[in-house]
Amino acid sequence: MEKHIQTPITQDLAVTLQAGDMVYISGTIYSARDAAHKRMFEALKKGESLPIPLTDNVIYYLGPSPAREGRPIGSAGPTTSGRMDKYTPQLLDKGLRGMIGKGKRTEAIKEAMIRNKAVYFAAIGGAGALLSKCITASEVIAYENLGTEAIRKLEVKDLPAIVVMDANGNCLYQ
Amino acid sequence: MKTIQTNKITEMIKEMCIEANYFLTEDMKHRLDASYTEETDPLGRQILSILQDNLKIAGEEMIPICQDTGMTVIFMEIGQDVHFEGGDLNAAIQEGVRQGYEEGYLRKSVVKDPIERVNTGDNTPAVIHYEIVPGDKVTITVAPKGFGSENMSRIFMLKPADGIEGVKNAILTAVKDAGPNACPPMVIGVGIGGTFEKAAILSKKALTRNVEERSDKEWVKALETEMLEKINALSIGPAGLGGHTTAFAVNIETYATHIAGLPVAVNICCHVNRHSKRSL
Ligand code: SF4
Numbered sequence: 001m002e003k004h005i006q007t008p009i010t011q012d013l014a015v016t017l018q019a020g021d022m023v024y025i026s027g028t029i030y031s032a033r034d035a036a037h038k039r040m041f042e043a044l045k046k047g048e049s050l051p052i053p054l055t056d057n058v059i060y061y062l063g064p065s066p067a068r069e070g071r072p073i074g075s076a077g078p079t080t081s082g083r084m085d086k087y088t089p090q091l092l093d094k095g096l097r098g099m100i101g102k103g104k105r106t107e108a109i110k111e112a113m114i115r116n117k118a119v120y121f122a123a124i125g126g127a128g129a130l131l132s133k134c135i136t137a138s139e140v141i142a143y144e145n146l147g148t149e150a151i152r153k154l155e156v157k158d159l160p161a162i163v164v165m166d167a168n169g170n171c172l173y174q
Numbered sequence: 175m176k177t178i179q180t181n182k183i184t185e186m187i188k189e190m191c192i193e194a195n196y197f198l199t200e201d202m203k204h205r206l207d208a209s210y211t212e213e214t215d216p217l218g219r220q221i222l223s224i225l226q227d228n229l230k231i232a233g234e235e236m237i238p239i240c241q242d243t244g245m246t247v248i249f250m251e252i253g254q255d256v257h258f259e260g261g262d263l264n265a266a267i268q269e270g271v272r273q274g275y276e277e278g279y280l281r282k283s284v285v286k287d288p289i290e291r292v293n294t295g296d297n298t299p300a301v302i303h304y305e306i307v308p309g310d311k312v313t314i315t316v317a318p319k320g321f322g323s324e325n326m327s328r329i330f331m332l333k334p335a336d337g338i339e340g341v342k343n344a345i346l347t348a349v350k351d352a353g354p355n356a357c358p359p360m361v362i363g364v365g366i367g368g369t370f371e372k373a374a375i376l377s378k379k380a381l382t383r384n385v386e387e388r389s390d391k392e393w394v395k396a397l398e399t400e401m402l403e404k405i406n407a408l409s410i411g412p413a414g415l416g417g418h419t420t421a422f423a424v425n426i427e428t429y430a431t432h433i434a435g436l437p438v439a440v441n442i443c444c445h446v447n448r449h450s451k452r453s454l
Pocket of ligand 1: 077078079125127240242243244319320321322323324356445
């Protein structure tokens with residue numbers, strides 16, 4: 001089914017999304033990939049607070065290419081999600097509702113998603129030029145020294161993605 | 175003897191880094207268009223059409239095809255009658271990469287040390303493969319390589335008794351494991367023979383070959399064709415969401431090997447199989 005959804009995503013909305021749904025996401029989301037996940041994981045371990053709000057929010061596994069003058073962002077497609085698996089269950093337990101990436105996840109992620117009623121979306125890998133057109137604003141809000149890996153607050157409009165793992169543990173990848 | 179100024183090499187590498195990240199070669203584009211026509215899975219078709227649009231937007235609006243603009247792999251074929259002037263050739267190549275990634279708004283994706291992981295800030299160093307050939311020409315291939323697919327690449331040190339069936343198995347295993355992570359439709363570069371490192375370099379080089387031309391060795395050509403059919407029968411499909419178009423091509427390169435060995439390297443590339451080639 002095709003659905004237009006707006007962030008933040010509540011638990012009630014999350015459970016209506018099913019593996020196989022084509023969704024168009026609008027609203028505020030946050031980008032974070034390998035290095036930012038490692039830092040957030042370490043911050044949590046030390047009992048520090050995180051630079052982004054997790055509850056009902058969505059993280060996009062993205063490290064964009066630099067923006068040309070007058071544009072919000074450069075090429076902006078998903079990176080492989082599996083590399084974030086080590087750090088993700090903890091973020092889900094802290095309220096993270098959605099993840100946008102590409103590729104397979106571990107069983108531990110599936111369990112944490114069911115436990116927390118979260119959704120995993122796949123954006124189309126290698127379609128960074130097209131996906132960048134769905135991002136209307138981008139601002140680095142944390143870990144600036146990580147360059148492309150810094151955490152960005154993004155405004156998105158109708159970002160196309162497919163629900164590959166839903167809150168009930170169904171998975172589209174074979 | 176021909177004399178080439180190294181600053182000319184810098185200039186060329188810079189332009190080629192940019193070109194490779196915004197435009198695919200004609201054969202790659204043609205395979206993408208043909209797959210769209212051939213694909214029967216509705217979601218697969220939809221994704222292929224998004225990839226066609228993506229490629230168009232990239233070239234027209236100068237947005238890199240993919241945000242992972244890769245680690246830069248460069249093949250330098252240098253004629254033995256060429257003489258370089260104007261400084262260190264290696265440094266001139268790295269300077270070209272530095273300028274290309276800066277001026278081309280390309281992502282800097284290289285860390286200085288694999289464990290300490292601090293970004294070098296300019297996408298250098300590139301990985302450079304030199305080959306000395308007869309004549310007075312220099313042929314440069316710049317191939318930025320994304321790591322979603324690079325990470326799914328494999329090397330298998332098979333035994334001679336494993337034979338061609340072992341090779342087929344190795345290729346299929348690597349592709350199955352890669353699945354959606356490697357941004358299918360993939361291009362599969364395979365190196366068979368040589369030593370451990372020779373097989374790996376051959377597999378990388380295979381990716382820079384035209385995806386619509388088959389090997390001129392009979393058994394290799396047959397293997398390329400058979401493996402593409404088998405891979406597309408896996409139904410991984412575009413973006414790994416099902417469909418026939420799992421790979422655009424299987425390109426295989428071979429080399430002599432040792433009486434005790436059968437190395438097989440499988441270098442997986444995504445649909446953004448980039449390379450720019452020029453001679454001077
Ligand atoms: S695997 Fe290829 S298409 Fe996918 S993100 Fe990496 S470079 Fe881009």
